Amino acid sequence: MLIEMKNITKRYGSLVANDNVSITLKKGEILAIVGENGAGKSTLMKILYGLESYDSGEILINGKPVRFSSPYDAIKNSIGMVQQHFMLFPPFSAAENIVYGNEPRRGIFFDKKEAYRLVEELCRKYNLYIDPKIKVKDCSVGLQQRIEILKVLFQQVDIIIFDEPSAVLAPQEIDNFLQTVLDLKKAGKSIILITHKLNEVMAVADYVTVMRNGKVVKKMPKHETSIEELSYLMVGHHLEEREIEEIEPEEEILAVSNLTKTSPDGVKLLDDVNISVRRGEIVGIAGVSGNGQSELIQCISGLEHADSGKIVLNGIDVTNASVSAIREAGCACIPEDRYYWGSAAEASLEENCIMYHYQRKSELMKNGFLNSRNVSLFSETILKDFDVKHTSSSQSMKDLSGGNAQKLIVGREYMQNTPLLIAAEPTRGIDIGAIEYIHGRLLEKRQKKDAILLISSELSEIIELSDRIYVMCSGRINGEFSRDEATREKIGYLMMGGKNDDEM
Amino acid sequence: MNSLYFAAIINSTFRYATPVLFAALGSLLCSRGNVFNVALEGQMLAAAFAAIVINFYTKNMVLSILAAICAGLLVSSVVALFQIKLKAHDMVVGTTINLFIQSATAFLMQIVFGSRGMVQGHGMVSLTKIDLNFLSWSPFLYRAFENLSILDYASYIIAIIVYFYLFKTVRGFHLRSVGIRYNAAKSLGINSQKMQMNVVLISGILCGLGGVSLCMGGVTVFVENMTAGRGFIAMGASSMAQAHPIMAIFSSLFFGATISLSKTLQKVINSYFTETFPYICTILAITIYGAISKAKKKK
Numbered sequence: 001m002l003i004e005m006k007n008i009t010k011r012y013g014s015l016v017a018n019d020n021v022s023i024t025l026k027k028g029e030i031l032a033i034v035g036e037n038g039a040g041k042s043t044l045m046k047i048l049y050g051l052e053s054y055d056s057g058e059i060l061i062n063g064k065p066v067r068f069s070s071p072y073d074a075i076k077n078s079i080g081m082v083q084q085h086f087m088l089f090p091p092f093s094a095a096e097n098i099v100y101g102n103e104p105r106r107g108i109f110f111d112k113k114e115a116y117r118l119v120e121e122l123c124r125k126y127n128l129y130i131d132p133k134i135k136v137k138d139c140s141v142g143l144q145q146r147i148e149i150l151k152v153l154f155q156q157v158d159i160i161i162f163d164e165p166s167a168v169l170a171p172q173e174i175d176n177f178l179q180t181v182l183d184l185k186k187a188g189k190s191i192i193l194i195t196h197k198l199n200e201v202m203a204v205a206d207y208v209t210v211m212r213n214g215k216v217v218k219k220m221p222k223h224e225t226s227i228e229e230l231s232y233l234m235v236g237h238h239l240e241e242r243e244i245e246e247i248e249p250e251e252e253i254l255a256v257s258n259l260t261k262t263s264p265d266g267v268k269l270l271d272d273v274n275i276s277v278r279r280g281e282i283v284g285i286a287g288v289s290g291n292g293q294s295e296l297i298q299c300i301s302g303l304e305h306a307d308s309g310k311i312v313l314n315g316i317d318v319t320n321a322s323v324s325a326i327r328e329a330g331c332a333c334i335p336e337d338r339y340y341w342g343s344a345a346e347a348s349l350e351e352n353c354i355m356y357h358y359q360r361k362s363e364l365m366k367n368g369f370l371n372s373r374n375v376s377l378f379s380e381t382i383l384k385d386f387d388v389k390h391t392s393s394s395q396s397m398k399d400l401s402g403g404n405a406q407k408l409i410v411g412r413e414y415m416q417n418t419p420l421l422i423a424a425e426p427t428r429g430i431d432i433g434a435i436e437y438i439h440g441r442l443l444e445k446r447q448k449k450d451a452i453l454l455i456s457s458e459l460s461e462i463i464e465l466s467d468r469i470y471v472m473c474s475g476r477i478n479g480e481f482s483r484d485e486a487t488r489e490k491i492g493y494l495m496m497g498g499k500n501d502d503e504m
Numbered sequence: 505m506n507s508l509y510f511a512a513i514i515n516s517t518f519r520y521a522t523p524v525l526f527a528a529l530g531s532l533l534c535s536r537g538n539v540f541n542v543a544l545e546g547q548m549l550a551a552a553f554a555a556i557v558i559n560f561y562t563k564n565m566v567l568s569i570l571a572a573i574c575a576g577l578l579v580s581s582v583v584a585l586f587q588i589k590l591k592a593h594d595m596v597v598g599t600t601i602n603l604f605i606q607s608a609t610a611f612l613m614q615i616v617f618g619s620r621g622m623v624q625g626h627g628m629v630s631l632t633k634i635d636l637n638f639l640s641w642s643p644f645l646y647r648a649f650e651n652l653s654i655l656d657y658a659s660y661i662i663a664i665i666v667y668f669y670l671f672k673t674v675r676g677f678h679l680r681s682v683g684i685r686y687n688a689a690k691s692l693g694i695n696s697q698k699m700q701m702n703v704v705l706i707s708g709i710l711c712g713l714g715g716v717s718l719c720m721g722g723v724t725v726f727v728e729n730m731t732a733g734r735g736f737i738a739m740g741a742s743s744m745a746q747a748h749p750i751m752a753i754f755s756s757l758f759f760g761a762t763i764s765l766s767k768t769l770q771k772v773i774n775s776y777f778t779e780t781f782p783y784i785c786t787i788l789a790i791t792i793y794g795a796i797s798k799a800k801k802k803k
Contacts, residue, residue, distance in 0.1 A: 108673045
């Protein structure tokens with residue numbers, strides 16, 4: 001047995017993050033650990049990588065008991081980890097990042113030429129190519145992940161832990177990544193993959209360990225299980241197949257016409273974009289991230305100004321209007337980055353719940369004073385209705401798990417009761433239970449004859465929910481599909497820049 | 505204006521630039537490690553005072569320099585302890601230390617020398633001067649480089665050493681990485697906190713050298729609050745140089761020139777105005793510089 005973690009228990013105050021958890025990993029094996037957010041899988045890996053201590057239990061590597069007090073110890077024992085949030089230095093080159101901590105030296109000096117050579121050699125060895133001199137800040141997320149992987153490989157580890165590796169990747173980057181994992185296995189590495197994307201598990205894993213509420217529910221070989229069984233084990237109950245009822249869309253709520261925006265260095269971010277969203281429909285915008293979707297919603301929601309074009313919301317011209325004027329006109333927005341745009345991480349749940357609401361509801365604020373009793377009541381409604389798992393409404397936002405933070409933001413924006421809701425990446429990096437919940441809420445809003453504009457880099461999400469789908473590529477609308485016409489293949493083709501009338 | 509007069513201004517520019525350059529190097533090292541060290545002023549003032557006290561008792565230049573370094577280290581270790589280890593707010597720590605050192609040195613001056621305001625004479629030594637006799641063929645150049653002390657020259661050598669440290673050594677690479685992303689460096693096995701504390705201590709040593717060149721560079725003298733904001737001017741010099749040690753040489757010379765001009769112009773214009781000159785230049789330079797770099801970013 002390469003790694004055995006036996007009866008690991010870890011408590012945070014009254015919360016038991018890992019309750020008597022045991023896992024094993026054999027050499028050359030890919031073990032997937034699946035579970036919802038807060039199931040304890042990341043904690044378990046942080047323990048294995050020396051980032052967290054544990055209260056009881058034992059870790060054996062090749063049969064020998066070990067105790068790590070820092071990642072440094074783990075690396076010495078041949079364990080490396082690619083963390084969910086990359087540990088890269090954007091101004092430094094790829095090679096500088098890869099050799100970090102084991103820099104080739106000449107005396108006290110950093111031998112950069114040797115570093116470039118070593119990195120090129122490493123790239124050849126593992127068939128993972130990168131320009132050693134490229135600055136990390138100029139790299140796409142997929143490339144950044146490749147740099148992280150190369151960094152771990154440079155440490156000459158045999159065991160690689162991946163924490164939610166695909167959460168930040170675009171669809172085709174995910175395929176590349178999964179291929180890389182299989183290549184690494186072929187090169188003799190043993191891999192632990194933490195994820196909640198079950199199709200990825202089915203694609204690469206040898207064994208699957210399912211965790212729920214800090215405990216291991218089951219471990220089994222992949223070929224003895226299925227996505228259905230895994231999701232049942234993860235969530236603890238069956239997910240219902242959703243029937244989406246047909247609704248005849250009504251009048252137009254959002255009309256964007258000829259919207260154009262050029263970046264300061266002359267790149268067309270938005271190129272003559274025309275879209276329309278009507279009451280009672282969910283309109284999806286599919287596209288590889290970075291093809292103008294962000295700019296489009298930022299123009300609509302007032303965070304960015306367009307160079308030309310027109311945005312009409314609810315009959316009001318809101319082109320380049322202020323954020324509050326746009327919200328006033330009837331637009332709520334679930335922003336794509338829940339911490340950067342969506343919430344104040346240090347502020348309390350209550351404060352996050354009432355954002356914008358307090359300006360519109362006199363029971364929350366009168367004459368510049370907040371009514372704390374009503375604020376609490378209002379926040380409680382959101383926290384309860386939207387199933388935000390929390391310990392107290394005065395805890396700070398950053399202490400919520402990603403899924404719960406997202407549910408709070410969805411709740412807050414949903415409660416604005418506006419005719420238009422923009423949902424940008426509403427389910428990025430959160431677990432199946434929370435995804436199902438948020439999807440349900442979006443459909444409920446559609447049922448109420450409101451309009452929803454959905455932006456997601458998760459194609460399956462777009463296809464499942466949208467009545468109509470626009471495909472964006474290089475800042476242009478590259479095609480439009482109705483629900484019946486849409487297939488993964490057709491959309492994927494347009495996402496990569498193909499044309500709708502091309503022969504496929 | 506005759507040319508020798510101009511050479512004299514150049515000469516005093518060099519001399520006024522030295523303390524600023526030392527402190528600016530300390531400041532830029534700190535900011536490379538993402539430490540905002542506001543206490544440079546206090547570090548320098550304490551060092552200058554320590555140098556004078558030891559000079560007064562021993563009349564020994566080397567011991568005075570060592571005393572200044574120790575005083576700079578002592579004050580900076582307080583900064584490191586409170587600001588880095590105990591995570592107190594940088595402005596609070598820096599301002600408190602600056603005010604404390606300013607009053608403590610005034611108070612100790614009264615005790616040690618029994619006088620207020622100014623200490624000089626008493627047979628105190630000054631820094632060894634280097635005369636460039638080979639320049640005597642040109643009275644202008646000779647005058648411009650006349651009577652510069654060993655520390656005036658050392659400051660440029662140290663700036664070059666700092667450049668190599670930051671951009672060519674592995675440790676400098678790690679320091680910059682700590683400044684860019686503290687936690688990432690930590691997760692990769694770097695003791696980020698220790699690196700930050702060390703860099704503050706190094707700024708203490710550099711301010712120690714700055715302090716000693718301030719009070720023993722020309723005539724040996726200590727005046728109450730004699731740093732007079734040079735620690736802050738150094739922060740300006742460092743940020744104008746974008747925390748680059750070679751650029752810091754030029755920005756420090758620029759501020760040295762403003763101080764030198766303000767002293768020269770005192771003979772012509774009311775000194776109440778000329779005394780503000782270096783500070784107005786600091787504000788202007790940083791504002792203009794900030795506007796330019798912002799415009800560059802936009803492009």
